[in-house]
Amino acid sequence: MKNLRKAFPALRQYVYLNNASCGLLSEKVFEYRQDHDLDLLISGSVFRDKQGEILEKVRETVGDFFNCAPNRVGLIHNFSSGFNTLLEGIDKSSKILLLKEDYPSINWAVNSREFDVCYAKIDENLEKNIENALTKNRPDLFCFSIVQYENGIKLETAFLKEMKEKFPDTLFVADGTQFIGTERFDFDASKIDVVIASGYKWMNAGYGNAIMLFQEDVPKKIDPKRFGFNSLQGKYKAHKGNFLGKFEPGHQDTLNFGSVMAAIKFINSVGIDLIEERIKLLSKKAKEEFEKLGLLEEAVVKRTQHSSIFNIGGDDKLLEFLNSKNIISSLKTPGVRVSFHYFNTEEEIDLLVTALKEYHQK
Template identity: 85%
Template structure:
């Protein structure tokens, strides 16, 4: 366990329970970034001349990690840019299903356009709510987060695959930002049409890199309008009208995308199966402890499967109290959010519970 923690220097000073907000940068990724900028410093354009090969390797590394052919892997700089480009390629008469109170970057992007929008409620019966909404509304698209950012409610890949098979005409577009990096994910087997995810959280890849994964038939259903010189550059998009290139119109940063590649290589060295096992163990323990303290929403308590993100209620006073104990978390409108990654420990959960008991006894 100590070996898993030592590459994240922040853990030497703090109980870091805030990966759902800002993923930690590992020493391995930092070393890549240092070497990259040193090469740029001393070589200038001679170094940049190699950017095509770097991005090709990144795309192939991402594709291998998620089981998605590299010619269906988009390299973008954040979720919102990719999602908005996708929406611009959708018929304005489309009907879109959303989850009520889902991530604002989904909600706002869809509702700022002229689409007909319908909703499914997020509660303990989320899966049934989605199934009913899909059946009654027959939307053209279903856009959703796999894991909810505020309270960690999670949709399983198995359920989503079942729904896609039951409603094949609906385009399933998933935000995987709070999901990828927490467990093994086989994109092709998932049957999801599109997954878009920023990688600075659970992938621990730093800011400025995100991925888009597409199934083979998606280009027949979406017609993005973006285009630029870089749309034609690279092994997997070197022809006019290339679908992948529509999402990558401008210069791409080898520092940020190379950081993602370095992060994936480190994840592979740890083992995604071990990461998944650790996160599930921590999630189970945390949920049990928070339930005992009566801190969780009723709908979270009732759900069998949950992520490692929890909203434990409270306000700015609790948030400041935890920060004063060197426990790093997030203050949301609905309460204090804590989140656990594979490098966290059972002892850190025990410490958090002890501090919470101290606070509530005041």
């Protein structure tokens, strides 16, 4: 564990419990970024001419990691750009199912258009609520976060696969930003139609990169209108009108997309199964400790499966107190949010619990 922590210099000065807000940059990703810009500095267009080859390698690395053919891997700069492009390719008369109070980048984007919108409630019965809403409304699309950003409530991929098989005519579009990088994920086997995810959180890939994964029949159901000269770049976007190119109309940033590749290589060196095991262990311990202190909302307490994101109540005063202890977290209404990645430790949970007891005894 000490060797794993060495790769993240920020851990030397903080008890860093804020991965759900900003994932730490590893030394390996930082080294890639330095080397990349050094090559650009000394070579200019000679290096730029290798752009297509670099992006091909990125797609192949991403595709291999998530079990998705590289010609179905989109490279975009953030979740919102990809999601909004997708929505522009959907018939305006479509009915869309959302989760009430899901991530604003999902719900605001949908509600800013003329779609017929229905909702499922996020609580301890989330799966039942989703199934009932799918049965009642028969939506054209179901757009949702796999893991909720405020309190960490998580949908299991086995449940999502079951729902997709039960409602095959509904297009399942998932935000995986708070999910990818936390456990092994087989995209093709999941049956989810589209996954869009930024890489700066749990992938620890830095800012300015996100991925889109598409099932094979999705181009028949979505018709985005964006296009540009670089929509034709590389062997996976070689012909005019290709589907990936509609999500990638401009110059692609090899610094940021290459960072995803570097991050995946580092994850592979650690082992995604080890990462998953560590996160589940930390999540279990944290939930037990927070329950003892009575800090968790009922919807979280009553669920058997949970992510490693928790909202522990409090306000800006609690956040300020934790910051004074070099414990880094976020303020997310209705409380302070903490989140644990594989490089966190059980001892850090103990330090947090001690600090919380001190704060609440004041």
